[in-house]
Amino acid sequence: MIIEIGHFALVLALAVAVVQMVLPIWGARAGDERLMAVAEPAALAQLALLALAFAALTHAYVTSDFSVETVWANSHSAKPLIYKISGVWGNHEGSMLLWVLILALFGAAVALFGTNLPRSLRANVLAVQAGIAIAFLLFIVLASNPFTRIPLQAEGRGLNPILQDPALAFHPPFLYAGYVGLSTAFSFAIAALIEGRTDAAWARWVRPWTLAAWMCLTLGIAMGSWWAYYELGWGGWWFWDPVENASFMPWLAATALLHSALVMEKREALKVWTILLAILAFSLSLIGTFLVRSGILTSVHAFAVDPRRGVFILAILVLLIGGALALYAWRAPRLQAGGLFAPISREGALVLNNILLTTACATVFIGTLYPLALESLTGAKISVGPPYFNLTFVPLMVPLLLAVPLGPYLAWKRGDLAGASQRLFAAAGLALVALVATYAVAWRGPWLAPFGIALGVWVIAGALSEWATRVKLFGASPEETLRRARALPRAAHGTTLAHAGIGLTVIGIVATTGWQSESVITMRPGERTEIAGYELTFRGVAPRQGPNYREQVGLIAVTRGGAPVTELSPAKRLYDAPRQSTTEAAIYVSLRGDLYVVLGDQLEGGGWVVRLYFNPLVRLIWLGAVVMAIGGALSLSDRRLRIGAPRRARGALPSPAE
Amino acid sequence: MDLPCALPVIPEFREAKYPGPRAARSTERPWPLGPGSRAARLAGMTAGARKVAMVLLVTSIGWTAPAWAVLPDEILKDPALEARARHISRELRCLVCQNQSIDDSNAELARDLRIIVRERLSAGDSDGEVLAFVEKRYGQFVLLRPRFGLQTLLLWLAPVLLLAGAVIVLIRRGRSQAGTPEATPLTSAEQARLDELLAPEDR
Numbered sequence: 001m002i003i004e005i006g007h008f009a010l011v012l013a014l015a016v017a018v019v020q021m022v023l024p025i026w027g028a029r030a031g032d033e034r035l036m037a038v039a040e041p042a043a044l045a046q047l048a049l050l051a052l053a054f055a056a057l058t059h060a061y062v063t064s065d066f067s068v069e070t071v072w073a074n075s076h077s078a079k080p081l082i083y084k085i086s087g088v089w090g091n092h093e094g095s096m097l098l099w100v101l102i103l104a105l106f107g108a109a110v111a112l113f114g115t116n117l118p119r120s121l122r123a124n125v126l127a128v129q130a131g132i133a134i135a136f137l138l139f140i141v142l143a144s145n146p147f148t149r150i151p152l153q154a155e156g157r158g159l160n161p162i163l164q165d166p167a168l169a170f171h172p173p174f175l176y177a178g179y180v181g182l183s184t185a186f187s188f189a190i191a192a193l194i195e196g197r198t199d200a201a202w203a204r205w206v207r208p209w210t211l212a213a214w215m216c217l218t219l220g221i222a223m224g225s226w227w228a229y230y231e232l233g234w235g236g237w238w239f240w241d242p243v244e245n246a247s248f249m250p251w252l253a254a255t256a257l258l259h260s261a262l263v264m265e266k267r268e269a270l271k272v273w274t275i276l277l278a279i280l281a282f283s284l285s286l287i288g289t290f291l292v293r294s295g296i297l298t299s300v301h302a303f304a305v306d307p308r309r310g311v312f313i314l315a316i317l318v319l320l321i322g323g324a325l326a327l328y329a330w331r332a333p334r335l336q337a338g339g340l341f342a343p344i345s346r347e348g349a350l351v352l353n354n355i356l357l358t359t360a361c362a363t364v365f366i367g368t369l370y371p372l373a374l375e376s377l378t379g380a381k382i383s384v385g386p387p388y389f390n391l392t393f394v395p396l397m398v399p400l401l402l403a404v405p406l407g408p409y410l411a412w413k414r415g416d417l418a419g420a421s422q423r424l425f426a427a428a429g430l431a432l433v434a435l436v437a438t439y440a441v442a443w444r445g446p447w448l449a450p451f452g453i454a455l456g457v458w459v460i461a462g463a464l465s466e467w468a469t470r471v472k473l474f475g476a477s478p479e480e481t482l483r484r485a486r487a488l489p490r491a492a493h494g495t496t497l498a499h500a501g502i503g504l505t506v507i508g509i510v511a512t513t514g515w516q517s518e519s520v521i522t523m524r525p526g527e528r529t530e531i532a533g534y535e536l537t538f539r540g541v542a543p544r545q546g547p548n549y550r551e552q553v554g555l556i557a558v559t560r561g562g563a564p565v566t567e568l569s570p571a572k573r574l575y576d577a578p579r580q581s582t583t584e585a586a587i588y589v590s591l592r593g594d595l596y597v598v599l600g601d602q603l604e605g606g607g608w609v610v611r612l613y614f615n616p617l618v619r620l621i622w623l624g625a626v627v628m629a630i631g632g633a634l635s636l637s638d639r640r641l642r643i644g645a646p647r648r649a650r651g652a653l654p655s656p657a658e
Numbered sequence: 659m660d661l662p663c664a665l666p667v668i669p670e671f672r673e674a675k676y677p678g679p680r681a682a683r684s685t686e687r688p689w690p691l692g693p694g695s696r697a698a699r700l701a702g703m704t705a706g707a708r709k710v711a712m713v714l715l716v717t718s719i720g721w722t723a724p725a726w727a728v729l730p731d732e733i734l735k736d737p738a739l740e741a742r743a744r745h746i747s748r749e750l751r752c753l754v755c756q757n758q759s760i761d762d763s764n765a766e767l768a769r770d771l772r773i774i775v776r777e778r779l780s781a782g783d784s785d786g787e788v789l790a791f792v793e794k795r796y797g798q799f800v801l802l803r804p805r806f807g808l809q810t811l812l813l814w815l816a817p818v819l820l821l822a823g824a825v826i827v828l829i830r831r832g833r834s835q836a837g838t839p840e841a842t843p844l845t846s847a848e849q850a851r852l853d854e855l856l857a858p859e860d861r
Contacts, residue, residue: 118848201852234762241757355824363817370813380809383751385759385802392817522730600729609730 003068006056007147010097013049013104014137016042020130024123025194036123040111043126046133047108050101054088057097057146061088066153070094070146076158076577078548086169087159092293093146095172099289100136102173102180103129106209110184117205124191125184132183135316143312158577161549167227175220175247179285181213182254186282189275190324193331198271203264206278208636210261214254215632221247222625233583235516235596235613237621240389245368246288252361253281259350259357266412267347272332273354279328283321284361290317291368345415349407356400363392401455401506404499405462423469427461442515449514456510459503467496494635501627508620512593517614522607532614534595535559541599541608549575551584554599554608558588570599594618728761732769734776743776746788750775751802759802
């Protein structure tokens with residue numbers, strides 16, 4: 001019964017979405033207040049209905065209702081509760097339902113918090129949002145219905161064990177919040193095109209939504225990478241896999257959008273470009289969904305085998321992206337306007353940022369799709385793998401990272417490069433010290449890595465020194481500094497943190513790529529080995545029983561210079577349902593880096609294959625991402641972005657004298 | 659990293675279709691699951707459905723199960739040679755996997771390739787010769803870094819062309835940017851509202 005209620009709510013949500021699209025857009029055209037006013041309650045109703053549908057499906061998973069096809073196919077009664085819940089979105093049907101639920105969440109948020117938007121803009125935004133919802137709800141109802149019933153089964157088939165993991169339980173919701181959050185920027189762009197005008201205020205309305213989406217994407221991607229690192233069992237954290245690229249491209253586009261919206265807001269420039277970027281960012285999210293959902297990634301032929309879902313998503317893609325771009329081509333010329341600015345200026349720096357980020361994004365896009373395109377055109381099969389991406393993506397990032405500290409130092413309109421460079425003297429000095437120091441420690445190579453470390457230090461030191469300059473850290477009394485730090489808009493703190501976060505990530509990537517040590521050996525109980533200054537003694541392997549798996553746990557004692565450090569227990573698990581094995585790496589975390597131990601198979605003669613890695617500073621990769629997200633959150637909390645909030649009295653805060 | 663070689667049919671990728679009562683009974687599956695394994699057939703799927711199923715995964719959850727890469731008995735005694743072997747391994751694709759290099763993969767074929775690479779190196783081949791040898795046997799699909807050629811012209815030139823294009827557009831726009839008027843200017847009330855909103859921090 002609950003399933004039928006959920007099913008009914010789902011279909012009703014589709015009907016509400018139709019109303020939410022048609023009436024407000026009509027109202028905005030005709031200038032009819034009453035029709036436009038339909039948008040908000042409709043958006044809220046849609047959220048309520050989809051939440052109900054989602055709750056119904058979750059209930060089916062929690063109570064292990066194996067008369068529902070997706071529950072039977074993806075769940076198991078013996079699974080721990082948290083994985084029963086995360087199993088809701090751990091499969092195709094459920095994840096699509098989560099997708100539209102988050103879409104409705106953002107729609108409702110616009111309805112609730114967008115009270116200060118012009119009437120017609122808000123109506124149009126919500127209508128476009130509803131249009132996207134219609135497309136995906138149709139897809140769900142017709143081609144991937146999560147509420148399909150089957151004859152009651154005794155037991156489910158279980159969730160893939162490698163997905164039974166806390167990081168992965170929350171990775172999809174974050175990633176989807178990021179993907180779908182970009183739909184708001186998209187809707188704003190389309191609404192602006194429909195209305196035929198944009199202005200600085202538009203950019204400011206779009207920025208918080210983009211920022212929120214960007215934060216979620218950052219965290220979602222970092223979580224996925226972290227999970228891959230510890231769960232897949234060989235310490236890799238990024239693979240340039242098409243599926244990863246599908247999430248990385250929207251991130252690059254969203255990062256570019258954040259920066260170009262800034263130019264638009266402050267200087268009324270880059271309007272047409274910003275609109276295009278808003279459309280592209282969400283389009284890349286859709287393309288990502290298509291790439292992964294259609295099956296086209298394995299091969300062009302797989303796509304043709306069961307075309308129903310693939311063709312459906314392709315149709316959505318063509319309709320939404322094609323429609324949006326057509327509208328853009330038709331209306332954008334009317335938006336032409338923009339302030340003039342010199343190449344050396346804050347705007348100039350942000351344009352450079354945009355050029356490099358979009359080129360990088362396009363490179364990833366081409367690298368991901370080129371084999372598909374080539375095969376369908378000529379039949380030739382080629383592979384585009386990590387070596388290609390490293391060779392093209394990294395050179396694009398280097399100038400960008402070099403420029404990151406300069407940007408905030410340049411003034412709007414006309415900047416002073418010499419002056420900015422002068423103020424970055426300290427940061428450059430620190431980077432140089434880092435370079436020399438790294439060479440002193442790691443003179444054996446690889447010779448490029450110290451430059452990478454110096455680049456990371458340059459970005460961090462540059463961000464901090466800009467902040468220090470603004471609060472006069474070394475030039476004024478502590479009270480004055482504190483006063484200035486308080487007066488500084490939160491967005492300025494956010495920028496500093498986000499930029500510093502990139503620097504941290506860069507250092508982590510360079511260090512672990514350049515100086516990872518690895519050892520693959522066979523060990524018998526009692527044998528010893530060494531890696532990265534640690535001595536490891538293999539004590540043996542013992543069986544253990546988990547809630548829904550059996551495992552073999554190795555025991556390895558770790559000492560350093562004779563002093564005990566820790567004991568590691570890497571394991572090999574065999575899950576009951578489905579019967580699958582996973583490896584559980586054991587990781588010892590220290591300030592220097594991670595000691596990463598994996599237990600392999602037992603060989604004839606009693607020895608065990610043991611893989612040992614030392615990944616220096618690898619945690620900085622994800623720490624950097626978290627710092628970036630915190631920077632984003634700080635910016636988001638900036639009261640200047642909360643247009644909808646009532647204005648506080650001017651006297652309450654000293655107006656920031658930026 | 660994508661679908662692992664040893665575990666291509668995990669529930670994530672399985673077409674969530676109820677295959678009928680007969681097939682549903684045999685959900686117990688042996689492991690490890692090889693491509694086209696008995697387990698996959700038992701799950702009641704056609705080969706085509708299985709192929710599609712393999713990739714119908716959540717956008718986010720594209721990764722895989724443990725991989726077993728290089729084993730101790732493969733490792734060469736000469737560390738310099740072994741380092742070169744590892745480097746070459748990362749450039750070669752495991753042909754039966756999805757987007758895995760033979761360095762990461764635990765498939766039999768990947769192991770064979772790793773051994774071939776080491777044999778060639780031990781026989782005195784240069785890195786280029788080893789790659790050419792493998793490419794000759796398995797085709798260009800095996801190379802993770804496609805060779806620069808007619809077919810990959812656009813792939814390799816795209817970043818440069820895009821960058822150059824962006825710069826050209828920018829320069830041309832900079833020249834002709836003599837402020838065309840806006841289509842629908844703000845009304846005075848809106849401009850006043852805008853100024854009010856932007857006032858506090860605009861210099």
